[in-house]
Amino acid sequence: MADKPIQGEKRMFMTGNEVCAYAALAANVDVMYGYPITPQNEIMHYWTRLAPKHNRTFLQTEDEISAGFTTCGGVMSGKRCFTATAGPGNTLMQEAMSMAEMMRIPAVFIIQQRGGPSTATVIYSQQEVTMTCFGANGEGLRVVYSTSSHQELFDYTIKSFNVAWKYRFPTFVLGDGYQAKMRESVTIYDPEARGIQMVDTYPLVGLPGMPGVDRDPAHLRNTYNTEEELYEVVKDLVDAYEKMAPEIVEHSTMECDDADVVILCHGIVSRAAIEAVRNLRAAGVKAGFFRPITLRPFAKDALRPIAEKAKKLLIVESSQGQFAKIVTDALYGLTTPMETIFKPGLGITSDEIVNKVKAMI
């Protein structure tokens, strides 16, 4: 057995993609399946350099359709597996992700968002929110963590494997090209050193004993015969998802208690928003900040009282309202005025947010 890839914990200076590869190693992942696409390539690059040293495996597939399904297959064999992709690759993987929802396959997907539609840019956007949360045919029965820093990329990549295997829903780490490529300091650690136990994995197929005699059949299905049969299955899936939701939903807030304007954003845009709130508060403007960490499930119960109390809301995102759709759905019925900064595929600075908030009050 090779040494643990990370002994204890240490402070390092890394790219976000590098962080994801190390987090997967630390989480005791067995296999990464993948097909290259910018801006996630270095997750594969680092994994392929590190994996042989630690008895882990990598399979490059012929495309993202295959990468998604081989990840599901690896998981079904009882291995802790993941893949990483972006943009058009995320599009191609949706069928496998949908199958993972239906068959409760605990696969983990790391998405580093790039510009869209289509090939667009390789650099940055928040335009994969709708697709990552609700892509493919189905009901969006996924867990989606939207990270804002390298530390969160490390923490939530590890957490994703445990949430996926504990609750048996496909789980996503939603980063972006900025997080993927930029370098910053991060504490990487052995989960055990922090008291985090990795949830045991187990095979979903090929179980010992005769099905129907020694045990119930595993009976993993994604095909059903009648509308009524499917309806029962989907209702059960939705019930299981809704039962899980309160246990895993996460958000963070800043200065919301007396805020006249609450800024709503997610992912890396939160960093600009936090800076904006600090600057606005220093200038005597009562601004606050709400950020869902899980986009699916969404922290609706936490947001509604804050939104109701605020005088105005400002939604800020690097897409044309994909995040706003989730927010407005959660806030249906409230009448708090809402304004937006939508910059699809473009970064957002704290100054822009500050100026917008000042114009709103």
Added chain:
Amino acid sequence: MTLVDLDVVEPFYTLRPIKRELEAKGMTVIAWETRDTMGLGEAGTLIRGDMLWSLHREGDIVLDIGYGVEGSKTLNLLHGVGEQKDLRINAVINASRPMTASVDDIIEHVRALGRVDALINNTHLADETDIALIREGARLVSEAAQVLNLPVEATAADEKFRGSLTEDDVLGQPIRFLTRYMPRTFW
């Protein structure tokens, strides 16, 4: 002084937000501008003629060739790289990077690069850097350099350490104090 962006690993990305700022300081910057490119980073990496011939320029020429083995191969594309007796290839080592965090890792990394003439210790954690960290980096890089039979050209450190960091802290290595422009590049 001419700065040449030959970074084909992260093509076009890193210099473009500050290209004009550097030029305003009197440097010649040979790098793409966003308006001159198409399919940034995805549609193939284009090396211009003035990049290929950059070693034939007068004065000091600094080539940024990106990171890792693939980055170092870029040098082979330059005209005159074999004959240019003044060319010096420095491997910049940050011991806070996981792949170069130990003496053995630094040795493995540098050996994979091909020709390297000297090492530079640039161990840092961005704004969290302290003198103890720079010292430890100097020790690791120095030990690796001995095994590799290479000189340590210098230790690089943020300008804010001028006055507090001395050559005694870094095993007598010359110190190059750096003004950091990259935090101002948006991404």
